[in-house]
Structures are given as structure tokens and as C-alpha cells.
Amino acid sequence: MPRPSSRFAAWLGPGAIVGAGFVAVAASPGFAQTPAFGTDSAEEPGLFAPAPDASGARFRPGSPTAAAPDGRTTFGTGDGETAPSGSQPRSTTTAATGFDSRNARRPRVPQSLTQRQQEAARLKKAPVPPTLTPGTNPQEIPVVVPGRLRRRGGPDIDTTSRLNVPTTATIPRRSPRPEEDPYAPLGIRTGAFTLRPAIEVTTGYDSNPTRIQGLAGSGFTTVAPELIIRSDWQRHQLNADLRGTYTWYGQTYPPVSENAGTVAASATPEVIDRPTMDSRVTGRFDVDRLSRFEGEARALISTDNPGSPNVQTGLKRFPLVTTVGATLGHVQQFNRLEVTTKGTIDHQMYSDSLLSDGTTSSNADREYNQYGGSLRVGYELKPGLRPFVESGADTRVHSQKIDRNGYDRDSTGVYAKAGSTFEFSRKLIGEAALGWLWRFYEDDQLTTMSGLTIDAALTYTASDLTTVKLIGTTRASEIIVPGLSGVFSRDVTLQVDHAFRRWLIGTARIGTGIDDYVGSDRLDHRYLVSIAMLYKLSREVQLKGELRHDWLRSNLENADWDATTVTVGLRLQR
Structure with a gap:
């Protein structure tokens, strides 16, 4: 074998000496290792593979055999002998693995910090009790009740198990919040208010817009702007609902008049375009938890309904009817008893009628002021059910004492009703009531108006x-027909909304109404059937379509009519 060069020998010489020394130390009895996986293991661990501790939290070489007087654990050589003290390594701890080369005893965690975990583990490992025989009284086992479940000032919670079965108290899960409508308008945030503006444009065809049988149909276009304002205060409230419409018809009509007895059966203006507006501002002032003030200011604009006996003959267009008013009330609660008092004031005025020949006719005799008040007492029988009784009175004072036909139409009205408000788990909300109304007129020639009232606004999910x-409503309307006191109207409508998809909602509606012309035998029955579809393109854009049929059947000759309306519309909202 050739002799290595002097440079290679100089490099190999110190390494060979260190390697030989390391092999000698490893072969010594003090560093002998026992198999980590038993004698039947296919392969013993390597020279430096540590054996796991019993707790599995740290590792040490070899296995412990005895504890030294100073608390350190000695390591056996594999033959039951104790390793010399010089073979124990110095104190070295690796933070990553938790290995302690001294094998010093780990400090115990105070039991107060793990008391709940230990108690839960003890209950989990508790044996299943044997079958109980009748008449026995097994030992009671305490139950762990977290402090957050104990109510201050309330009765103590039973912490024992009568059946000797460990139990634990559970926290009731909160019902999930309803998912937000992904197509609802977000509105515009302005300070403490949220503004939701919108505008809707509808076009369609009405087979009988005048509500007089035999006249031609007409296409029409309606523009309906609106603004909804909602406050966001912790106390008090101020809201506003501002809505209006204007409808243009493409057809004009010649004046029509057809009398039957003392009632004008039909009349129509030449131009039937008309506006409407319904604007209301409501507010609430919270005095304290049991007392509050409520108020409303309103402004309404409308016209006489097409086909109404109030429509004059020879009109160029409908005169406007404007109503402004306010309501102020106070609500006081006495535990479950609630008392509500309200006062109202309204002023109704008419514009002059424009006739086809260019002249005008005054409607001052139809203007009046109405003052009224009401008292409601309700009692909460249980959450969501508050029955009530309500009574009120009002008086109407006309601007002209005697109208165009020589009648004094000033009157006093009284009503009483009983009903209830509902709010059952958001399934059924609203209120419904039945009552009776009386209206007494100053003129002895006018018959007293009285009848059953139906008022309802219920929503069932x-x-x-x-x-x-x-929805049920009752109205006692004024009339200018000679010999008639007024029109007593009742309407009931049932509407069903179904969401085929979140963005596709279908609506079906049926309704009926009765118009009783007090002072005559005339009685009109009105009906409607409607099917509509709403398609939500986004939060800002919606498409609408509706098919509706209305008809009237009267005991008066030549007063019946039918009308079919088809509309499509586009709604833009923010």
C-alpha cells in the first residue's frame, strides 16, 4: 500500500485521533442504550436518538433508574448499574424541543389555573352508573355550573344529579340574525339620517280609465318619485315618507252626463290626467322609559275618483283636493297597561273647477276643517298580544254654512272599536279591530250615517x-249630491307575496269593497284581482309588471263597469 503524502497525513492524523476517541467513549458501558421500541423491534434507535419521557413532553438519553439526593435523575447503563456522575451532561435546555439535558424535575403548574380542565376531565372519565332499582336514592353528584350562568339575585341553580349521572349546564344558543336582503337599497347616509330616494316610471294600457262603461280605453304613463328618510338615534325618532305620482293619458273624452233619479250616474272631464301626493312626517319624543309623545304632520293631494258622483258635468279636468293636517299624542304605560291620547286637526280645500267652455266654478262649499280626539286603553296579556279598546269623536265645520244645493253639511262623528295588536315571534304582526261609527248632521234633511267599521293591517310570514x-279600511266620505249624506265605504284586501328567487317575487292580490250611499238605496260592490311580478336586477334597478282587473256591480241602472289594466315599469332606487 503506498504511503500517503505528507500533506494528506497532516490532515488525516488529527481527525483519526478524534474519531477513535469518540468511538471509544460511545462503546463505554455508561452510554449503552436500551431499545426504544422493545427487544422485538426490527431496528434499534441510533446512537443519539433520545428516548421519550413518560409524559411525552421532553426527551432524555437512556432511561431513568434512580433519583439522586439533589433531585437529579441518574441514568442506567443497561445492566442495572448507575452511571458515574461525571457522565451526566451539563445543564442545557433546548427551547424548540423542551429537552433538558439535566433531566431536572419540571415545576408543577398551580392547580388553581387548571382546576376547570381537571374537573371536566374527571367528569368525562367518570364510569357509567349501574342500572338503578326503584326506591333507591343514589349519591348525588355535583354539577359544574359556570359563573356566567348564575344570575345575580336569582335562585340558586341545582348542582346535583338525581340520577347519579354527571351533567353539565349548557348555554342556550342565540338565534342567528336574519340574513340581509342582498337587493335592498343601501340609502344615503347623512349625519344621523338615512335617505332612500327612488323614482318609478310605469307605462301601460287601461281598457276603461274613466270607469264609465262604453268609453274608449287609453294608454298612460305614470311617474312616481319618492323619498324615505329614517333617523338613527338611540332615543327619540324622526321619519319622513314623501311620495307622489302624476299620470298622463293619451286619450281625451267629451263630457258625459247621465242622470238616474237624484244621483248623477256618470260624468267625466275632457282631460283625465291627475296627480297624487301622500307625504307624512312622523316623530317620537321619549320622556322616559314609560312615557313618550308622538306626532305626525301630513299633506295629501288627490282628485275625485273617475266615475264618482262628485264629478261635475262639463269639466275640462279634475279639480285638486288638498288636505293638510297634524296629529299629536301622548302614550303612558303603567306596567302592562298602556293609555294613548291623541288630538287631530285637518283642513281640506278644493281648487276651482275649470269647465270645458273656459269658465270656472267655485268649490268653496266643499272645504271644511275637522277637529278630533281619541282615547285608547290597551293591556298586554302576554308578550305579543295587547288587546285594546278605543273611542273618539270629531267635528267638521265647512267654510260655507250652506252648500250649492241648500244643505248644511256640518257634522259630528263618534266611533268606538275593540281589537288587538299582534307580534308573535315576527310571524304575525300588526293590529285588527271591529267597531261602529255614527255621524250626525246639522241639517235635518240629511240622514244620520252609521255602520260597522273594519280596520286591519296584519302581516303573516x-x-x-x-x-x-x-288590509281593511273604513271611510266616511263627503258628497255634494242633493239629498245624500255621504258615502260609507269598506274595503278588504288580501295580498300574498312569494319569492321564487331572491330576485324574483310574485304577488297575487284579491279585494272587495262596498260603497253605501247614505240617503238613497244605491249600493255598489267593487272587486279586484291582480297578479304582479317584480324582478330585481340589483340594489338600484328593478323591473315590474302587473295584470289587474277591476269591476263594479251596482243596484243602480247603467252604473256597472269593468276595467282591465296592463302595466310594466322600471324602478330606480338608492
């Missing part, structure tokens, strides 16, 4: 996709 609404 049958499912997440279907909603049912029931």
Missing part, C-alpha cells in the same frame, strides 16, 4: 319565502 297581508 308563512315562511321565509311567503308573506300574507290583510
Whole structure:
């Protein structure tokens, strides 16, 4: 074998000496290792592979055999002998693995910090009790009740198990918040108010816009702007609902008049375009938890309904009817008893009628002021059910004492009704009431108006996709026909909304109404059937379509009519 060069020997010489020394130390009895996986293991661990501790939290070489007087654990050589003290390594701890070369005893965690975990583990490992025989009284086992479940000042919670079965108290899960409508308008935030403006443009065809049988139909276009304002205060409230419409018709009509007895059966203006407006501002001032003030200011604009006996003969267009008024009330609660008092004032005025020949006719005799008040007492029988009784009175004072036909139409009205408000788990909300109304006229020639009143506004959520609404209203309207006191009207409408998709909602509506002309035998029955579809393109854009049929059946000759309306519309909202 050739002799290595002097440079290679100089490099190999110190390494060979260190390697030989390391092999000698490893072969010594003090560093002998026992198999980590038993004698039947296929392969023993390597020279430096540590054996796991019993707790599995740290590792040490070899296995412990005895504890030294100073608390350190000695390591056996594999033959039951104790390793010399000089073979124990110095104190070295690796933070990554938790390995302690001294194998010093780990400090115990105070039991107070792990008391709940230990108690839970003890209950989890508790044996299943044997079958109990009748008449026995097994030992009671305490139950762990977290402090957050204990109510201050309330009765103590029973912390024992009568059946000797460990139990734990559970926290009731909160019902999930309803998912926000992904197509609802977000509005515009301005200080403490949220503004939701919108405008809707509808076009369509009405087979009988004058509500007089035999006249031609007409296409029409309606523009309806609106602005909804909502406050966001912790106390008090101030809201506003501002809505208006204007409808243009493409057809004009010659004046029509047809009398039957003392009632004008039909009349129509030449131009039937008309506006409407319904604007209301409501507010609430919270005095304290049991007392508050409520108020409303309103402004309404409308016209006489097409086909109404109030429509004059020979009109160029409908005169405007404007109503402004306010309501102020106070609500006081006495535990479950609630008392509400309200006062109202309204002023109704008419514009002059423009006739086809260019002249005008005054409607000052139809203007009046109305003052009224009401008292409601309700009692909460249980959450969501508050029955009530309500009574009120009002008086109407006309601007002219005697109207164009020689009648004094000043009157006093009284009503009483009983009903209830509902709010059952958001399934059924609203209120409904039945009552009776009387209206007494100053003129002895006018008959007292009286009858059953129906007032309802109920919303029933049958499912997440279907909603049912029931609306009932009663009105006592003025009239200018000679010999008639007024029109007593009742309307009931049932509406069902179903969401085929979140963005596709169908609506079906049916309704009926009765118009009783007090002072004559005339009685009109009105009906409607409607099917509509709403397609939500986004939060800002919606498409609408509706098919509706209305008809009237009267005991008066030549007063019946039918009308079919088809509309499509576009709604822009923010």
C-alpha cells in the first residue's frame, strides 16, 4: 500500500485521533442504550436518538433508574448499574424541543389555573352508573355550573344529579340574525339620517280609465318619485315618507252626463290626467322609559275618483283636493297597561273647477276643517298580544254654512272599536279591530250615517319565502249630491307575496269593497284581482309588471263597469 503524502497525513492524523476517541467513549458501558421500541423491534434507535419521557413532553438519553439526593435523575447503563456522575451532561435546555439535558424535575403548574380542565376531565372519565332499582336514592353528584350562568339575585341553580349521572349546564344558543336582503337599497347616509330616494316610471294600457262603461280605453304613463328618510338615534325618532305620482293619458273624452233619479250616474272631464301626493312626517319624543309623545304632520293631494258622483258635468279636468293636517299624542304605560291620547286637526280645500267652455266654478262649499280626539286603553296579556279598546269623536265645520244645493253639511262623528295588536315571534304582526261609527248632521234633511267599521293591517310570514297581508279600511266620505249624506265605504284586501328567487317575487292580490250611499238605496260592490311580478336586477334597478282587473256591480241602472289594466315599469332606487 503506498504511503500517503505528507500533506494528506497532516490532515488525516488529527481527525483519526478524534474519531477513535469518540468511538471509544460511545462503546463505554455508561452510554449503552436500551431499545426504544422493545427487544422485538426490527431496528434499534441510533446512537443519539433520545428516548421519550413518560409524559411525552421532553426527551432524555437512556432511561431513568434512580433519583439522586439533589433531585437529579441518574441514568442506567443497561445492566442495572448507575452511571458515574461525571457522565451526566451539563445543564442545557433546548427551547424548540423542551429537552433538558439535566433531566431536572419540571415545576408543577398551580392547580388553581387548571382546576376547570381537571374537573371536566374527571367528569368525562367518570364510569357509567349501574342500572338503578326503584326506591333507591343514589349519591348525588355535583354539577359544574359556570359563573356566567348564575344570575345575580336569582335562585340558586341545582348542582346535583338525581340520577347519579354527571351533567353539565349548557348555554342556550342565540338565534342567528336574519340574513340581509342582498337587493335592498343601501340609502344615503347623512349625519344621523338615512335617505332612500327612488323614482318609478310605469307605462301601460287601461281598457276603461274613466270607469264609465262604453268609453274608449287609453294608454298612460305614470311617474312616481319618492323619498324615505329614517333617523338613527338611540332615543327619540324622526321619519319622513314623501311620495307622489302624476299620470298622463293619451286619450281625451267629451263630457258625459247621465242622470238616474237624484244621483248623477256618470260624468267625466275632457282631460283625465291627475296627480297624487301622500307625504307624512312622523316623530317620537321619549320622556322616559314609560312615557313618550308622538306626532305626525301630513299633506295629501288627490282628485275625485273617475266615475264618482262628485264629478261635475262639463269639466275640462279634475279639480285638486288638498288636505293638510297634524296629529299629536301622548302614550303612558303603567306596567302592562298602556293609555294613548291623541288630538287631530285637518283642513281640506278644493281648487276651482275649470269647465270645458273656459269658465270656472267655485268649490268653496266643499272645504271644511275637522277637529278630533281619541282615547285608547290597551293591556298586554302576554308578550305579543295587547288587546285594546278605543273611542273618539270629531267635528267638521265647512267654510260655507250652506252648500250649492241648500244643505248644511256640518257634522259630528263618534266611533268606538275593540281589537288587538299582534307580534308573535315576527310571524304575525300588526293590529285588527271591529267597531261602529255614527255621524250626525246639522241639517235635518240629511240622514244620520252609521255602520260597522273594519280596520286591519296584519302581516303573516308563512315562511321565509311567503308573506300574507290583510288590509281593511273604513271611510266616511263627503258628497255634494242633493239629498245624500255621504258615502260609507269598506274595503278588504288580501295580498300574498312569494319569492321564487331572491330576485324574483310574485304577488297575487284579491279585494272587495262596498260603497253605501247614505240617503238613497244605491249600493255598489267593487272587486279586484291582480297578479304582479317584480324582478330585481340589483340594489338600484328593478323591473315590474302587473295584470289587474277591476269591476263594479251596482243596484243602480247603467252604473256597472269593468276595467282591465296592463302595466310594466322600471324602478330606480338608492
